[in-house]
Amino acid sequence: MRDTILVTGGAGFIGSNFILSWIRERRSPVINLDLLTYAGNPANLASLEDNRRYRLAVGDIGDAQFVANLLREHQPRAIVHFAAESHVDRSIASPEPFIRTNVLGTQILLEETRRYWAELWDEDRQAFRFLHVSTDEVYGSLGPGDRPFTEGAAYAPTNPYAASKAAADHLVRAYHCTWGLPVLITNSSNNFGPYQFPEKLIPLMTLNALEGQPLPVYGDGLQSRDWLFVEDHCAAIRTVLENGRIGETYHIGGNSERRNLDVVTAICDLVDEMRPDPAIGPRRKLVTFVEDRPGHDRRYALDAAKMARELGWRPSEDFDSGLRKAVRWYLDHPAWAESVRTGAYLDWIRQNYVERGAS
Ligand code: NAD
Ligand code: DAU
Numbered sequence: 001m002r003d004t005i006l007v008t009g010g011a012g013f014i015g016s017n018f019i020l021s022w023i024r025e026r027r028s029p030v031i032n033l034d035l036l037t038y039a040g041n042p043a044n045l046a047s048l049e050d051n052r053r054y055r056l057a058v059g060d061i062g063d064a065q066f067v068a069n070l071l072r073e074h075q076p077r078a079i080v081h082f083a084a085e086s087h088v089d090r091s092i093a094s095p096e097p098f099i100r101t102n103v104l105g106t107q108i109l110l111e112e113t114r115r116y117w118a119e120l121w122d123e124d125r126q127a128f129r130f131l132h133v134s135t136d137e138v139y140g141s142l143g144p145g146d147r148p149f150t151e152g153a154a155y156a157p158t159n160p161y162a163a164s165k166a167a168a169d170h171l172v173r174a175y176h177c178t179w180g181l182p183v184l185i186t187n188s189s190n191n192f193g194p195y196q197f198p199e200k201l202i203p204l205m206t207l208n209a210l211e212g213q214p215l216p217v218y219g220d221g222l223q224s225r226d227w228l229f230v231e232d233h234c235a236a237i238r239t240v241l242e243n244g245r246i247g248e249t250y251h252i253g254g255n256s257e258r259r260n261l262d263v264v265t266a267i268c269d270l271v272d273e274m275r276p277d278p279a280i281g282p283r284r285k286l287v288t289f290v291e292d293r294p295g296h297d298r299r300y301a302l303d304a305a306k307m308a309r310e311l312g313w314r315p316s317e318d319f320d321s322g323l324r325k326a327v328r329w330y331l332d333h334p335a336w337a338e339s340v341r342t343g344a345y346l347d348w349i350r351q352n353y354v355e356r357g358a359s
Pocket of ligand 2: 086087088089134135136137188189190191199200201202204216217218219221223225260293300
């Protein structure tokens with residue numbers, strides 16, 4: 001077995017941040033298995049184009065033969081599984097791709113991993129890890145006074161994306177319990193930072209604010225999310241991969257709960273400060289309330305105490321410092337933003353916001 005790790009979905013938002021930081025921090029080779037859906041962008045990893053430690057393998061986690069060949073060829077010592085359909089609103093518009101990739105794709109990846117792992121030499125089999133990246137959404141919504149979810153809380157997903165991730169988590173645990181596959185599961189809260197596809201809240205609002213476009217807030221905007229800077233998430237995943245206990249689940253949270261409306265107004269103020277534009281005026285006036293997301297979960301929050309207690313990990317950014325970095329990144333990378341706001345992105349924006357009554 002080599003020192004290589006296999007990352008699935010590494011051309012997406014968190015996966016590309018993870019690969020960039022892995023090559024920087026760990027320097028061991030990475031194979032990126034990615035289907036390059038609308039959300040996968042190889043340009044995120046352009047800085048690794050000539051790096052001998054990095055290779056992109058374009059393919060589907062649901063293609064058993066492709067996965068088997070890749071494992072045989074590269075003999076990874078670990079798999080970090082990010083690949084998924086990840087956007088809640090798209091899962092409401094069209095659930096089927098979420099079941100195909102997140103549930104069936106994960107099962108096929110697990111099955112091929114199990115076969116590969118079973119044939120490793122003893123020492124390599126013991127060292128091998130399969131780390132599954134999941135979400136706080138599997139637990140459903142918290143009430144206003146509820147304590148954040150701890151590991152072991154009951155699963156209660158409420159939208160097709162969350163249900164598909166819950167199913168994937170159960171399958172990963174099943175492969176551990178049934179066959180002893182050495183798995184680790186992480187559930188994290190809402191990530192933000194560089195390279196996030198601008199159909200998600202923070203990049204969408206930043207780019208719209210910059211251009212003086214309406215800022216479409218769903219419902220009353222008082223839903224609350226816990227925000228985690230993406231580089232903190234990547235550091236936490238490295239920590240779990242290296243020191244986590246097999247079969248365990250770890251919550252990775254940012255200790256930064258914010259209401260959506262407060263996130264949007266904070267973005268407005270930062271864009272006003274960094275790019276004042278008298279023709280646009282104060283960006284807060286661009287806030288436009290639109291039809292709510294069906295079944296919109298009111299509040300997510302994770303208790304990340306186990307990560308601190310057992311593995312010594314804590315987030316290094318708070319929400320304000322992370323948001324300043326994220327907004328600055330989008331303002332400083334207009335070419336990246338332009339390159340991804342085409343085709344599938346424009347179709348989605350038309351479909352989602354026209355249906356919600358936004359102009
Ligand atoms: P993303 O949508 O930005 O990226 C997903 C990547 O997976 C893309 O590169 C896409 O091309 C690839 N992919 C999709 N289907 C594939 C398939 N069948 N085979 C191979 N590759 C495929 O997602 P993200 O926001 O980076 O999220 C990554 C993971 O983290 C997901 O599993 C998601 O559920 C989880 N997660 C995300 C967040 C968040 O806030 N973004 C929070 C918690 C957990
Ligand atoms: O909680 C973790 C999850 O966070 C991840 O598992 C998902 O993969 C990730 O996409 C994210 O899901 P959300 O639905 O929370 O993210 P999104 O950016 O789509 O929305 C964040 C909040 O902002 C949510 O309450 C909906 C609201 N929203 C979103 C958009 C795109 C708006 O009010 N207006 C918008 O235009």
